[in-house]
Amino acid sequence: xxxxxxxxxxxxxxxxxxxxxxxxxxxxxxxxxxxxxxxxxxxxxxxxxxxxxxxxxxxxxxxxxxxxxxxxxxxxxxxxxxxxxxxxxxxxxxxxxxxxxxxxxxxxxxxxxxxxxxxxxxxxxxxxxxxxxxxxxxxxxxxxxxxxxxxxxxxxxxxxxxxxxxxxxxxxxxxxxxxxxxxxxxxxxxxxxxxxxxxxxxxxxxxxxxxxxxxxxxxxxxxxxxxxxxxxxxxxxxxxxxxxxxxxxxxxxxxxxxxxxxxxxxxxxxxxxxxxxxxxxxxxxxxxxxxxxxxxxxxxxxxxxxxxxxxxxxxxxxxxxxxxxxxxxxxxxxxxxxxxxxxxxxxxxxxxxxxxxxxxxx
Amino acid sequence: xxxxxxxxxxxxxxxxxxxxxxxxxxxxxxxxxxxxxxxxxxxxxxxxxxxxxxxxxxxxxxxxxxxxxxxxxxxxxxxxxxxxxxxxxxxxxxxxxxxxxxxxxxxxxxxxxxxxxxxxx
Numbered sequence: 096x097x098x099x100x101x102x103x104x105x106x107x108x109x110x111x112x113x114x115x116x117x118x119x120x121x122x123x124x125x126x127x128x129x130x131x132x133x134x135x136x137x138x139x140x141x142x143x144x145x146x147x148x149x150x151x152x153x154x155x156x157x158x159x160x161x162x163x164x165x166x167x168x169x170x171x172x173x174x175x176x177x178x179x180x181x182x183x184x185x186x187x188x189x190x191x192x193x194x195x196x197x198x199x200x201x202x203x204x205x206x207x208x209x210x211x212x213x214x215x216x217x218x219x220x221x222x223x224x225x226x227x228x229x230x231x232x233x234x235x236x237x238x239x240x241x242x243x244x245x246x247x248x249x250x251x252x253x254x255x256x257x258x259x260x261x262x263x264x265x266x267x268x269x270x271x272x273x274x275x276x277x278x279x280x281x282x283x284x285x286x287x288x289x290x291x292x293x294x295x296x297x298x299x300x301x302x303x304x305x306x307x308x309x310x311x312x313x314x315x316x317x318x319x320x321x322x323x324x325x326x327x328x329x330x331x332x333x334x335x336x337x338x339x340x341x342x343x344x345x346x347x348x349x350x351x352x353x354x355x356x357x358x359x360x361x362x363x364x365x366x367x368x369x370x371x372x373x374x375x376x377x378x379x380x381x382x383x384x385x386x387x388x389x390x391x392x393x394x395x396x397x398x399x400x401x402x403x404x405x406x407x408x409x410x411x412x413x414x415x416x417x418x419x420x421x422x423x424x425x426x427x428x429x430x431x432x433x434x435x436x437x438x439x440x441x442x443x444x445x446x447x448x449x450x451x452x453x454x455x456x457x
Numbered sequence: 458x459x460x461x462x463x464x465x466x467x468x469x470x471x472x473x474x475x476x477x478x479x480x481x482x483x484x485x486x487x488x489x490x491x492x493x494x495x496x497x498x499x500x501x502x503x504x505x506x507x508x509x510x511x512x513x514x515x516x517x518x519x520x521x522x523x524x525x526x527x528x529x530x531x532x533x534x535x536x537x538x539x540x541x542x543x544x545x546x547x548x549x550x551x552x553x554x555x556x557x558x559x560x561x562x563x564x565x566x567x568x569x570x571x572x573x574x575x576x577x578x
Contacts, residue, residue: 188497337498350501359509367512368519373530415506415534422503423558424495425539432536434488435554438480438561 113144116196119153119207127199128155128207134192135346146199189213193345211345331390334417354389357399358411366404377406385410480565488561489569500570506535507566514563528560535559 113130131143149155179188196207332340332354340352349356366372376382385406388397399407415422423431492500510527517523522530532555538548562569 337496337502341498350498351505352502355502355505355509359505363509363512367516370520372513372520372522374522374526412530412534415531416537420499420539421537422499422506422535423562424499425537427491427494428536428538430491431558432551432554434484434491434561435556435558437484437487438557439553 113157113194115154115156119149119155121151121153123149123153123155123198123207124151125149129197129199130157131195131197132192133195133345134190143197189347191345191347333386333390333414334419336419337422352414354414355411358407361399362404362407362411365400366407369404372404373408373412375405375408377403377409381406382409382413386413389414480561484561485565485568488558488565492562492569493571503535503562504566504570506531507563507570510563511566524560524564527563528556531563532556532559 113132116128116130119128126149127146128149129144129146131141133141144157147155147157191211191213193211198205198207332352337352340354341347341349362372381403385397385399385402389410420426492503495503510524510531513520513522514524514527533552536555536559538551
């Protein structure tokens with residue numbers, strides 16, 4: 096039997112316009128704000144809008160501002176991306192674009208917040224031949240101002256983006272998308288421009304995702320994960336979704352959580368012959384230490400090879416157990432259990448035996 | 458008569474607690490389809506786990522970790538119900554099935570999990 100290709104790649108062009116942001120704090124009134132965007136690490140895949148004044152209602156619009164021909168700051172931009180389609184699932188794999196809201200004041204640029212949009216979802220909102228306008232509200236992570244600034248509480252802020260995606264191989268398919276950024280999560284630490292995208296952040300409040308418009312349920316699910324894509328470098332990965340461990344600074348870096356691959360490599364190198372490996376437990380306090388080291392991104396600093404193998408294996412299992420959606424996903428729990436039941440039930444035995452008997456006689 | 462003979466023959470070397478049924482092609486197919494429906498990031502980690510535990514199992518003479526033992530350890534770890542307050546009796550009943558499906562996955566992963574191209578950028 097011929098094997099189907101596992102994935103195929105489609106080059107796509109996305110046209111995205113940054114329209115407006117609102118719900119911003121009063122403190123930003125009369126400030127020049129702009130949005131910068133970044134997709135991956137390539138230099139051509141980033142840019143920023145023109146600077147626009149925030150009004151006293153915390154609203155800023157980029158629509159009206161005129162962009163000079165050849166100006167490198169553009170409120171609408173077009174972006175090429177190669178999307179990979181998993182033909183088994185028929186789904187496009189995630190590709191994200193990060194938007195950062197910034198303020199320019201006194202010659203200094205400050206990050207105010209950011210959000211992430213999953214490009215594959217722009218393509219996958221299905222079944223509308225006419226361009227549709229969709230409003231999405233995405234949570235934004237705001238950066239706290241430098242120390243002398245008052246701590247700014249933002250009840251609700253959003254950016255509206257208009258986006259069109261076109262699939263060159265299909266006849267004129269396009270849709271408009273508006274993305275709003277809402278529900279603000281506060282960052283800790285100074286977030287000045289010096290280190291792009293590297294500001295350490297701590298999630299203080301849980302962001303809510305709202306949407307309206309003709310969207311499928313899978314879109315909501317993916318919105319939730321796009322939000323998670325934006326997690327900064329070293330967050331506690333225990334108890335967080337699998338995707339969190341794969342993403343660094345909004346970019347998907349790993350296929351498998353490093354905590355799993357690192358422990359597996361050390362066990363394979365040193366401890367495959369240890370009796371009861373994975374069955375026996377490590378000392379709780381040591382497991383805690385290793386967990387903390389991974390959570391705080393200090394795993395490189397400690398010599399994992401010197402850690403007791405049972406402790407490493409317990410950490411490995413603890414990570415898997417703590418996943419909010421287990422490795423075999425919880426929403427398919429009943430289906431997996433049903434297969435387990437068929438492994439054990441006599442009827443599947445008799446069934447396959449009947450088959451063998453038929454083969455015997457035919 | 459003949460049925461009884463076949464059961465004894467095929468099962469006699471296996472320790473108690475293993476799955477009784479010989480693995481049917483249909484069952485493998487069913488599990489393969491189900492795994493293909495998992496989110497891609499889960500698939501990649503499932504593949505990693507299967508490859509890793511295969512290496513562990515290859516050393517079972519020394520470490521005593523057969524697929525049966527590994528399934529007992531990992532079954533409840535990699536599959537749990539989304540419902541928080543599930544009926545405890547049901548949970549115990551489910552446990553056996555978790556172990557059974559985990560063993561099927563671990564011992565037949567080469568037939569079940571697609572080795573995907575890496576997806577890094």
